[in-house]
Amino acid sequence: MEVILDKAQNQLQQNLPFVLYCKPNSDMVIGLFQQNDELYKVHDFTEKGFVFASFDGNQTYLIPENQSEIAGVVCDKKKGDVFEREFKDPSAATKNNFERLVAKGIQAIEKDEFKKVVLSRKETVDLVDFDLATVFEKLVRLYPATFVYCFFHPKVGMWLGATPEQLLKANVNVFETMALAGTQKDSGSGEIIWEKKEKEEQQYVTDYIVSVLQGVALEVSVTQPYSVKAGSVWHIKTDIWGVLNSNSSLQQVIHLLHPTPAVCGLPKEQSKAFILENENYDRSFYTGFLGELNSSFATDSVSSNLFVNLRCMQIVASQAYLYMGCGITKDSVPEKEWSESINKSMTMKKVL
Numbered sequence: 001m002e003v004i005l006d007k008a009q010n011q012l013q014q015n016l017p018f019v020l021y022c023k024p025n026s027d028m029v030i031g032l033f034q035q036n037d038e039l040y041k042v043h044d045f046t047e048k049g050f051v052f053a054s055f056d057g058n059q060t061y062l063i064p065e066n067q068s069e070i071a072g073v074v075c076d077k078k079k080g081d082v083f084e085r086e087f088k089d090p091s092a093a094t095k096n097n098f099e100r101l102v103a104k105g106i107q108a109i110e111k112d113e114f115k116k117v118v119l120s121r122k123e124t125v126d127l128v129d130f131d132l133a134t135v136f137e138k139l140v141r142l143y144p145a146t147f148v149y150c151f152f153h154p155k156v157g158m159w160l161g162a163t164p165e166q167l168l169k170a171n172v173n174v175f176e177t178m179a180l181a182g183t184q185k186d187s188g189s190g191e192i193i194w195e196k197k198e199k200e201e202q203q204y205v206t207d208y209i210v211s212v213l214q215g216v217a218l219e220v221s222v223t224q225p226y227s228v229k230a231g232s233v234w235h236i237k238t239d240i241w242g243v244l245n246s247n248s249s250l251q252q253v254i255h256l257l258h259p260t261p262a263v264c265g266l267p268k269e270q271s272k273a274f275i276l277e278n279e280n281y282d283r284s285f286y287t288g289f290l291g292e293l294n295s296s297f298a299t300d301s302v303s304s305n306l307f308v309n310l311r312c313m314q315i316v317a318s319q320a321y322l323y324m325g326c327g328i329t330k331d332s333v334p335e336k337e338w339s340e341s342i343n344k345s346m347t348m349k350k351v352l
């Protein structure tokens with residue numbers, strides 16, 4: 001992996017855009033190294049390259065395939081010891097603010113403004129000797145079942161993450177996606193039991209995704225919900241796949257899916273408005289999406305493979321901004337949602 005990490009460091013020194021990524025359960029790290037510092041935009045999702053899109057849909061950027069040098073190396077995902085730093089707990093004021101936000105979300109649900117809303121926060125941590133190569137390697141080794149990436153553009157900044165959530169995989173008219181929601185901390189033993197609240201919030205996501213896809217697909221299939229582990233938390237997941245109508249476009253399908261109720265809420269418009277009005281910070285690229293657009297660099301086939309930008313962080317000077325959110329329903333308890341956000345923050349803290 002050193003060769004590709006050196007290339008990334010080199011690119012960074014020259015202030016040129018690049019992305020490094022490793023798909024879930026793959027041992028191939030792929031890099032796109034853009035040969036100029038232009039900020040390319042996606043216009044209609046027929047472009048080819050690596051897309052990086054914000055939550056609000058206002059920024060959808062591309063590292064174009066035809067402007068980049070592309071490299072792929074097989075990496076060793078074998079586990080080794082990962083040194084973990086201690087972090088101090090966020091302040092009582094930070095906790096109070098988040099719990100107040102969650103309580104406000106619950107009240108809005110009780111007033112029937114919407115059924116579910118995903119509320120999030122941003123946490124700043126100081127970096128100690130941040131080294132891109134070391135951190136990326138740790139991400140790949142610690143989270144082999146996730147989509148691990150590092151995206152850099154001089155006009156956007158640097159983001160890294162290890163997300164368990166696929167937004168859409170599409171190859172001609174065959175698609176795959178998932179409904180992922182509900183969270184509990186891994187206790188290291190025993191059967192994973194889900195409470196009604198988590199089952200319900202995940203079911204909302206499945207129902208929404210299936211219903212919007214039925215409008216653009218010939219057929220949609222779903223599995224039963226099952227438990228999956230992502231870092232030190234478990235989620236409930238349903239696999240969804242099918243065949244799109246021949247006249248449906250990738251742009252249309254992405255527009256229907258993003259943002260799903262796994263990261264926004266239900267109904268979409270009302271919950272999104274609540275988020276934009278009440279979260280009090282800019283999610284930026286967190287809960288946006290990213291990945292291969294009409295390209296599949298490890299194979300010759302043309303396909304798209306997009307992921308939701310979760311369990312991620314933004315590197316700004318000597319600090320990292322960590323982002324985490326929780327699905328709120330009528331049965332949420334603010335303090336539990338706070339703990340869930342702490343558990344989710346560990347995914348990135350473990351590699352810093």
Ligand SMILES: C=C(O[C@@H]1C=C(C(=O)O)C=C[C@H]1O)C(=O)O
Pocket residue numbers: 118120165180181182183235262263310311323324325326327328344
């Ligand atoms: C919003 C996040 O995760 C999403 C919310 C989940 C939940 O509410 O339980 C679970 C998985 C993701 O769909 C996050 O990690 O920041």
